[in-house]
Amino acid sequence: MRSGATKTAAARTTERLTLTPVSSADGATFHAYWVNNRAHLQPWSPIREGLDTLAYWDAWAERAAAAEQAGTAVHFGIDYEGSMIGQINLTEIVRGAFQACYLGFSLAADRQGKGYVREAAKSIIAFAFDDLGLHRIMANHMPENVRSAATLAALGFQKEGFAQAYLCIAGTWRDHVLTALTKAD
Numbered sequence: 001m002r003s004g005a006t007k008t009a010a011a012r013t014t015e016r017l018t019l020t021p022v023s024s025a026d027g028a029t030f031h032a033y034w035v036n037n038r039a040h041l042q043p044w045s046p047i048r049e050g051l052d053t054l055a056y057w058d059a060w061a062e063r064a065a066a067a068e069q070a071g072t073a074v075h076f077g078i079d080y081e082g083s084m085i086g087q088i089n090l091t092e093i094v095r096g097a098f099q100a101c102y103l104g105f106s107l108a109a110d111r112q113g114k115g116y117v118r119e120a121a122k123s124i125i126a127f128a129f130d131d132l133g134l135h136r137i138m139a140n141h142m143p144e145n146v147r148s149a150a151t152l153a154a155l156g157f158q159k160e161g162f163a164q165a166y167l168c169i170a171g172t173w174r175d176h177v178l179t180a181l182t183k184a185d
Contacts (some may be wrong), residue, residue: 009074009131012123019088019120022075024065027058029077033084033108040109044145047171071095074127078107078120085111088120090128090137100136101128105148117151125155129183136183140166140176149177157181 009021022030031054034041038052050056067073072093078086086107093101103124105117128134139157141148157179165173 009068009076009127012076012127014119014123016080017116017120017123018079019076019123020079021068022061022064022077024062026064026077027061028054029084030061030087031057033077033087037106037108041106043170044106044142045170046168067091073101074132076120076124078105078116080111080116085116086120088117088124090124090132090134093132093134098136099134100138101132101134103128103137103139105151112147118154121151121155125181134183136180138178138180140178142169142174143177152179155181 011021012019034057035052045051048056064073064075068075073089073091074093075087075089075091077084078088086105088103088105090101090103103121105121107117125137128137137157139148139152140163141152143149143162158181159177160180161178163176163178166176167174
């Protein structure tokens, strides 16, 4: 794919999962996912005004759909047997000489340890490299997030550095381990 070209995402299937791109009508689904997993997700999430409200998630879904149309991000729900169990995202897509993005993901508390994120990420990584024509995917995690660290290592992400006070998570500036995967990897 040419530098700067964009491709609209379609639903993707894996052995056990369906990965569905977010549409502007998906606010209620993502709101329910957040509410049902708040205690599990909150320690790893930035504080956002109105995060517990349907209005926040309706506006988020609108922004996510617009970002896909603009070619700057693609957000997917991770569905298992008809229920949303997580989300996985390619954000801050940059074209030109960089051809890169960030990978982010979350999974419901009761679905941890079953390989769902790894399975979803393999499909999304293939989409990023093959369909979007990207060269580099970056993913960062807090040092104590051992599940994310293990998932990224299993996917081939290489540690590139350590950033002090990198992101404000749960109201506190938190250090992050910086990792990346390139198409050549």
